[in-house]
Amino acid sequence: MFSLFYGLWKYLFTKTEFHVLILGIDKAGKTTLLEKLKSVYLNMESLPHDRIVPTVGLNIGRIKVSNSKLVFWDLGGQPGLRSIWEKYYEEAHAIVFVIDASSPLRFEDAKSALEKVLRHEDLQGAPLLILANKQDLSEATSAEELARYLDLKKLDERVYMFEAVSAYDGLGIKESVEWLVEVMERSKRTETLRARAGEAGLHGIFKGNEALHWKWKWILVTG
Ligand SMILES: Nc1nc2c(ncn2[C@@H]2O[C@H](COP(=O)(O)OP(=O)(O)OP(=O)(O)O)[C@@H](O)[C@H]2O)c(=O)[nH]1
Numbered sequence: 001m002f003s004l005f006y007g008l009w010k011y012l013f014t015k016t017e018f019h020v021l022i023l024g025i026d027k028a029g030k031t032t033l034l035e036k037l038k039s040v041y042l043n044m045e046s047l048p049h050d051r052i053v054p055t056v057g058l059n060i061g062r063i064k065v066s067n068s069k070l071v072f073w074d075l076g077g078q079p080g081l082r083s084i085w086e087k088y089y090e091e092a093h094a095i096v097f098v099i100d101a102s103s104p105l106r107f108e109d110a111k112s113a114l115e116k117v118l119r120h121e122d123l124q125g126a127p128l129l130i131l132a133n134k135q136d137l138s139e140a141t142s143a144e145e146l147a148r149y150l151d152l153k154k155l156d157e158r159v160y161m162f163e164a165v166s167a168y169d170g171l172g173i174k175e176s177v178e179w180l181v182e183v184m185e186r187s188k189r190t191e192t193l194r195a196r197a198g199e200a201g202l203h204g205i206f207k208g209n210e211a212l213h214w215k216w217k218w219i220l221v222t223g
């Protein structure tokens with residue numbers, strides 16, 4: 001009985017955990033950015049830059065911003081690893097797409113990778129934050145110029161923003177996170193994911209107790 005009420009209490013009152021997927025082609029600076037996020041929001045030392053190796057698996061970072069919990073998933077961007085990205089789409093509340101703004105020769109690759117992401121139906125309605133990274137370098141392209149270059153056609157109704165950042169010195173990091181929290185809190189996609197998680201949660205609570213399941217359904221229906 002205790003576990004039933006604990007389960008219900010958790011379902012009704014636990015704060016949403018937002019899942020943010022960090023994507024982008026290899027060497028864009030995703031893992032360095034994740035390290036910077038952790039150092040800014042958890043007050044911890046980042047890994048030294050030269051200790052960050054190309055990502056093969058998944059790096060996870062959890063932070064709390066005011067009343068929200070954010071879980072960042074950072075995946076590898078090498079061509080052979082990009083097919084793994086879509087395994088995470090269904091559960092993602094938002095996408096952060098990181099671009100090395102100092103490497104124009106790689107913009108075309110970044111653009112086609114991003115367009116492929118945006119075409120995927122599992123990401124429908126997911127807010128998109130495009131980061132023009134490495135702004136600490138003098139040759140870096142500005143966020144506005146990058147937006148012009150990418151000239152994305154598949155944005156449709158999607159909520160999106162371009163932001164100039166540096167994963168080295170932290171430029172634009174707080175603005176990016178604040179924007180993400182704001183849009184995820186009021187996005188329709190969050191509502192959909194919440195409803196889906198709620199159904200799964202209730203199903204888990206009542207699993208194996210058919211009588212209680214129907215009783216609870218009856219309470220929900222009749223108020
Ligand atoms: N100057 C500068 N260099 C950066 C910045 N962010 C990342 N780098 C460098 O860019 C290179 C790639 O960084 P990573 O964080 O490993 O890139 P990644 O996108 O995670 O790469 P994959 O894991 O292979 O997909 C490293 O040499 C970093 O030190 C930045 O803001 N400024």
Ligand SMILES: [Mg+2]
Binds near residue numbers: 053074076077
């Ligand atoms: Mg990485």
